[in-house]
Amino acid sequence: MLDLLLGNCRLPGGSAPVDLAIAGGRIVGIGPARGPARETVDVGGHLVTPGLVEAHIHLDKALLGDRVSGSAETAADAIRLTAIAKRGFTAADIEARGRRVLDLAVAAGTTAMRAHVEVDPIVHLAGMEAMLALKREYAPAIDLQLCAFAQEGILQAPGTEALLVRALEMGADLVGGCPYNDTDARRHIEIVFALAREFDVDADFHVDFSDEPEHLHVREIARQTMRTGWQGRVAVGHLTELAALPAEEQGTLIGVLAAAGIGVISLPLTDLYLMGRRDERNVRRGLTPIRRLLAAGVPVALASNNVRNPFTPIGTADLAHLTFVTAVAAHMGTPDLVRQLVAAVTTHAARILNLRDYGCAEGSRADLVVWDCDRLDEIVTALPARRLVVKAGRVTVEHERRVIERWRVGGTDG
Ligand SMILES: [Zn+2]
Structure with missing residues (x-):
């Protein structure tokens, strides 16, 4: 049983999205999904980096x-x-x-x-x-x-x-x-x-x-x-x-x-x-x-x-x-x-900082960020929001973003 399955992750340097299988606080598999997992999140092809x-x-x-x-x-x-x-x-x-x-x-x-x-x-x-x-x-x-x-x-x-x-x-x-x-x-x-x-x-x-x-x-x-x-x-x-x-x-x-x-x-x-x-x-x-x-x-x-x-x-x-x-x-x-x-x-x-097992490779500690962008350079150029933060294989922070463009909905009623 996996602790977490992060589906559809775009890793830095990788072209096609992959699934990250996480157990015991570490990344144990990269590739097509391998379940079952206590929690499964499809990150929709967004960029995933180490924490x-x-x-x-x-x-x-x-x-x-x-x-x-x-x-x-x-x-x-x-x-x-x-x-x-x-x-x-x-x-x-x-x-x-x-x-x-x-x-x-x-x-x-x-x-x-x-x-x-x-x-x-x-x-x-x-x-x-x-x-x-x-x-x-x-x-x-x-x-x-x-x-x-x-x-x-x-x-x-x-x-x-x-x-x-x-x-x-x-x-x-x-x-x-x-x-x-x-x-x-x-x-x-x-x-x-x-x-x-x-x-x-x-x-x-x-x-x-x-x-x-x-x-x-x-x-x-x-x-x-x-x-x-x-x-x-x-x-x-x-x-x-x-x-x-x-x-x-x-x-x-x-x-x-x-x-x-x-x-x-x-x-x-x-x-x-x-x-x-x-x-x-x-x-x-x-x-x-x-x-x-x-x-x-x-x-x-x-x-x-x-x-x-x-x-x-x-x-x-x-x-x-x-x-x-x-x-x-x-x-x-x-x-x-x-x-x-x-x-x-x-x-x-x-x-x-001499952190051990840091990164997005198999065996790395599962400390991860899911960004609201697809490409690594956008972290610098566009300051994307964070969607999810994962620490030691558990989702610690979930961001929800809601923008309502009321100006588009028309009407000039006061
Ligand atoms: Zn100082």
Whole structure:
């Protein structure tokens, strides 16, 4: 007995629609229908992709629009304004705001997510408590990876290292650093790698978040990745400074990232919003060079980062929106580049998060999205609605859409 039979699915790259047989949370057959099944859905030839993967988001400081006065002009501003708001955070408050964002993400088809959870002398472990509760509550709909994250620095915020250890003992899945916001970036990076080794977890850094190549801490991250043998287990977010290097230096550094197996996470809404603020003419876009990274074989994810706070005043937690914005912001409009944008919120993101058995092949975990379109490129170009979301072989979200074009029905009666 199958758990679910999704009939008439158009898979990415496939021409004729196929049926997906699902049991035990996995795809067990692709081809003509094989029943019986507990639930059968004919998806009518619509596109089916693996679930969307959110590689970098801050649920704990999302939705602060109503409690932060003043708007951020720079990243430092955003950190300062958010730190003030953070003094009022409680576990219950973090949980309530996190839940609202998770509901948006799940409805949009996100089935896996890496959330950075701030751990520092301001908020202590309240974020971890809230996020561990959400991880359990949302387990039927989404896999939540929790990254214990030192947003306020480690050396300049005494007590943070011990709190990171405590967060990892509580169940954080990985550890995250922010070397640009500390007094000794090299030592900060060393501490994060030492924790990654001690707990045998991946590491994820916020790095090189500026218009000019004034930090380039990613070089030290790459060195320590190689030294510790952590290739394939390190991700970096922002990396906007890479775009400011002359082409040749940029190429050399991209080669170093590729050799170290480091994944890059572009955060387009935050980066477009906060970069280029000192430019009076020809305001730069401030995105990491996505096309060059992809061409060198570096996996690149697009992620939401912040949703409606001083870092990013807007946000829907819908990853398709990021592909739409990035197509124009990063000049990615050819058929191949548009497919890469979809990969940036699916397969590349899954690779960076080290998700196992991700995809639409036989044996893959049955985390799927049924889109209201036929072709993969339409995800980017037309932002189609989601029709169904499937997590671990069960339908988790069903969208109904109803449009009544009353103007067509004629009549001029008032
Ligand atoms: Zn972030």
